[in-house]
Amino acid sequence: MDRRDFLRSTLAAGTAGLAASAVTASAASTQVAPSDRLRLGFLGTGARAHQLIDACRALPGLEIVSLCDAYTGRAERAKARSGGTAAIRPDYRAVLDDRGVDAVFIVTPDHWHRTMALAALDAGKDVYLEKPMTYAIAEGREIIAAVDRSSRVLQVGSQGPSSALERAAREIVKSGRLGQITLVRAAFNRNTAGGAWLYPIPPDASETTVNWAQFLGSAPPRPFSLERFFRWRCYWDYSGGLATDLFVHLATTIHHVLDVQGPSHVMAAGSTHRWTATHEVPDTIDALLTYPEGFTVTLGCTLNSTGGEEGVHIHGTKGTLHLLGDRLRLTTEQPGDDNRWVVRSWPESLERAYYADPKVQAIETAGSQRQQTSPSGEEWVVRGESEDVAHVRSFVEAVRSRTQPVEDARFGHRAAAVAHLVNQSIREGKRLTFDV
Numbered sequence: 001m002d003r004r005d006f007l008r009s010t011l012a013a014g015t016a017g018l019a020a021s022a023v024t025a026s027a028a029s030t031q032v033a034p035s036d037r038l039r040l041g042f043l044g045t046g047a048r049a050h051q052l053i054d055a056c057r058a059l060p061g062l063e064i065v066s067l068c069d070a071y072t073g074r075a076e077r078a079k080a081r082s083g084g085t086a087a088i089r090p091d092y093r094a095v096l097d098d099r100g101v102d103a104v105f106i107v108t109p110d111h112w113h114r115t116m117a118l119a120a121l122d123a124g125k126d127v128y129l130e131k132p133m134t135y136a137i138a139e140g141r142e143i144i145a146a147v148d149r150s151s152r153v154l155q156v157g158s159q160g161p162s163s164a165l166e167r168a169a170r171e172i173v174k175s176g177r178l179g180q181i182t183l184v185r186a187a188f189n190r191n192t193a194g195g196a197w198l199y200p201i202p203p204d205a206s207e208t209t210v211n212w213a214q215f216l217g218s219a220p221p222r223p224f225s226l227e228r229f230f231r232w233r234c235y236w237d238y239s240g241g242l243a244t245d246l247f248v249h250l251a252t253t254i255h256h257v258l259d260v261q262g263p264s265h266v267m268a269a270g271s272t273h274r275w276t277a278t279h280e281v282p283d284t285i286d287a288l289l290t291y292p293e294g295f296t297v298t299l300g301c302t303l304n305s306t307g308g309e310e311g312v313h314i315h316g317t318k319g320t321l322h323l324l325g326d327r328l329r330l331t332t333e334q335p336g337d338d339n340r341w342v343v344r345s346w347p348e349s350l351e352r353a354y355y356a357d358p359k360v361q362a363i364e365t366a367g368s369q370r371q372q373t374s375p376s377g378e379e380w381v382v383r384g385e386s387e388d389v390a391h392v393r394s395f396v397e398a399v400r401s402r403t404q405p406v407e408d409a410r411f412g413h414r415a416a417a418v419a420h421l422v423n424q425s426i427r428e429g430k431r432l433t434f435d436v
């Protein structure tokens, strides 16, 4: 219990069950026999891979034995960070050829995900594939078919579904406490150069330390560019920008918490308002998604202001659930109405008769019911194990039990498809139909 600290918790069955299951999971994973050690390879060891290396090091029974990267500085740092014994291989194929590797983490730019995932499955490795699962929609079906053909486990790396917060949110939605859910509003905003992916470039990066051809792969040929290499999210050749970087996380959370597969229709508008000198991709997008289950989703991201409300907000007729990073807040709607401003225009005798009716009195408590929504609510703060550690743990459990995890290839394909359709809708100026 020391790993999870639920503050101000008034939630009954939902989070109580959650805390218990978290404890069970921790206890189980400490009992890994040496022969059950999982030997891992990393394809790409950039910024995200270093977070995942930390997550792997926080769990028992995992050993990073092989890795590669297109920039030598990162491969060497990853070797040092992962315990100092991993072999640095010249390319991803050499990691996949290593028979001592059981599973691989694919943590390269998006245009490499499909090729590396298919090759890894073909080489008999289990796969942790970073989000977005795909660079283009059609790749999703290919990866799903390859997983189905293989006996391998594939988990996509948007970590939300493994978090205690999302599991609690899912239970609240399932319990019906929100009433009829008609709307989800979700947003993710930033306002710094780093937030807009204009990351600092390491001073030793050059044509000697960076393997440009390896980075490009099947992307269109271009002259050597450190900006493209280190800030690849700004360019269509390697990324879908805001939609694939941030909307994918929002779509993953919404699909998981509401237990739905994907929208039937997608429309979006987006522009590059501010970062015009550096970004091909938009810095501002708003999207509207229609779900066949009967609710609307709005997704909004800007790289130009943090003034708006962030998080995922699930609106039901009886309450609204707010997912706010490490906080979960439930506000409930109060039944009650106030039609005085309308009824006072009626003939006086009818107004008096209306308010003499006990049924009206029960609903319209004249004078006191100025507000229809209770400002009070329930709030929980989740502390302890990070989402990254929890998500790597989910992967390891799936590998050990030989079962596909929650965030499998089908799930990852649908979340990424939302992002690709958002970009397509912006480009074509059209409302698109989503056909999984």
Ligand SMILES: NC(=O)c1ccc[n+]([C@@H]2O[C@H](COP(=O)([O-])OP(=O)(O)OC[C@H]3O[C@@H](n4cnc5c(N)ncnc54)[C@H](O)[C@@H]3O)[C@@H](O)[C@H]2O)c1
Binding pocket: 043, 044, 045, 046, 047, 048, 049, 068, 069, 070, 071, 074, 091, 092, 107, 108, 109, 110, 112, 130, 131, 132, 157, 158, 159, 214, 215, 216, 217, 229, 230, 245
């Ligand atoms: N789940 C999350 O919260 C999260 C967070 C950040 C990034 N990501 C995802 O992780 C992936 C990597 O993002 P990042 O921020 O680490 O980018 P990054 O640029 O920091 O790292 C990518 C690395 O891949 C290497 N690389 C490129 N082509 C290669 C190749 N052919 N062989 C070997 N290495 C190659 C590059 O040298 C670089 O070091 C992306 O798909 C991104 O969407 C996920």
